[in-house]
Amino acid sequence: MEQGRVIVSFRSECLVATTTGEMVRCTTRRRTGRAVCGDNVDWSGAPGQYVIDTIHPRRNTLVRTDYRGRHKPLAANLDQLLIVCAAEPPPDPRLVDRYLVLAATMGLRPLLAMNKSDLGAARLPAPLEEASRQQDCEIHRISASTGDGLGALTTCLAGSTTLLVGQSGVGKSSLINALVPDRHARTQAISEASGQGRHTTTETTLYPLPAGGELVDSPGVRILRLGHLSREEIESGFAEIARRAEDCDFRDCEHGDEPGCAVRSAMEQGLIHPERLNGFRELLKERNYS
Numbered sequence: 160m161e162q163g164r165v166i167v168s169f170r171s172e173c174l175v176a177t178t179t180g181e182m183v184r185c186t187t188r189r190r191t192g193r194a195v196c197g198d199n200v201d202w203s204g205a206p207g208q209y210v211i212d213t214i215h216p217r218r219n220t221l222v223r224t225d226y227r228g229r230h231k232p233l234a235a236n237l238d239q240l241l242i243v244c245a246a247e248p249p250p251d252p253r254l255v256d257r258y259l260v261l262a263a264t265m266g267l268r269p270l271l272a273m274n275k276s277d278l279g280a281a282r283l284p285a286p287l288e289e290a291s292r293q294q295d296c297e298i299h300r301i302s303a304s305t306g307d308g309l310g311a312l313t314t315c316l317a318g319s320t321t322l323l324v325g326q327s328g329v330g331k332s333s334l335i336n337a338l339v340p341d342r343h344a345r346t347q348a349i350s351e352a353s354g355q356g357r358h359t360t361t362e363t364t365l366y367p368l369p370a371g372g373e374l375v376d377s378p379g380v381r382i383l384r385l386g387h388l389s390r391e392e393i394e395s396g397f398a399e400i401a402r403r404a405e406d407c408d409f410r411d412c413e414h415g416d417e418p419g420c421a422v423r424s425a426m427e428q429g430l431i432h433p434e435r436l437n438g439f440r441e442l443l444k445e446r447n448y449s
């Protein structure tokens with residue numbers, strides 16, 4: 160039996176990076192369950208018939224929730240969340256708030272990359288700047304086109320498994336291409352080894368980085384449904400609100416027009432950004448109580 164790391168998974172099959180850097184195609188058995196990108200596994204068998212014997216316990220799991228509220232695991236064992244923004248398309252603070260909640264609930268260290276620095280020094284919207292300060296989110300100004308700032312970012316990614324997220328058009332694909340020099344060859348090798356053809360490009364995939372660490376690209380997380388989260392989980396992405404909510408008169412205060420709301424009064428004193436509070440309340444309302 161040997162150890163390995165799952166690079167990409169399909170229905171009952173997955174590609175495993177072996178300890179010697181090869182890639183093998185393995186089948187999962189019903190009793191071991193389905194492996195996902197980032198799983199640490201034991202595998203064995205003869206060429207062409209490799210199987211996953213064990214999926215090691217997951218430190219955390221990235222889950223996609225569909226419109227019916229069903230959960231599907233996409234990736235496991237992540238350390239960091241790299242939120243990619245750009246001057247164009249302009250950042251959406253509400254979306255970033257959601258990513259920060261995702262990071263906090265999964266126990267991921269959040270990082271923010273402001274891409275396209277070659278187009279000029281873009282100012283972060285105030286609520287976004289506030290969000291990154293409150294959630295200890297390091298900001299990197301980078302350009303996937305010119306390579307500006309990629310050295311410092313590479314150092315930040317080394318030794319960790321980092322999930323890449325961000326709205327369409329901010330330069331995620333360009334950034335992966337810049338950070339993973341053999342990406343094209345890898346994608347082809349993955350397609351060949353999997354026998355799935357171009358289909359693989361839509362699957363959550365793990366890329367080893369030359370300077371250490373791994374990047375996880377997951378097209379599936381671009382729609383972030385957070386309706387299944389508890390109030391406490393949502394609060395974990397809003398440190399400045401959670402701290403003051405303890406002093407509200409009502410335990411289930413929604414920080415609207417309730418009397419004795421400490422959060423509202425903190426906002427009126429300029430201690431909480433109104434857009435952060437709006438974003439928080441929006442997420443509270445989105446919760447489904449099923």
Ligand SMILES: Nc1nc2c(ncn2[C@@H]2O[C@H](COP(=O)(O)OP(=O)(O)O)[C@@H](O)[C@H]2O)c(=O)[nH]1
Pocket residue numbers: 274275276277278301302303304305325326327328329330331332333334
């Ligand atoms: N000027 C500039 N354009 C960039 C940069 N990175 C990406 N782009 C462009 O932004 C567009 C979207 O990039 P893409 O990587 O496809 O974004 P994705 O949708 O997040 O994967 C493309 O036209 C890229 O050439 C950058 O650092 N500077």
Ligand SMILES: [Mg+2]
Pocket residue numbers: 331332333
């Ligand atoms: Mg892309």
Ligand SMILES: [Zn+2]
Pocket residue numbers: 404407408412413414415417419420421422423
């Ligand atoms: Zn309140």
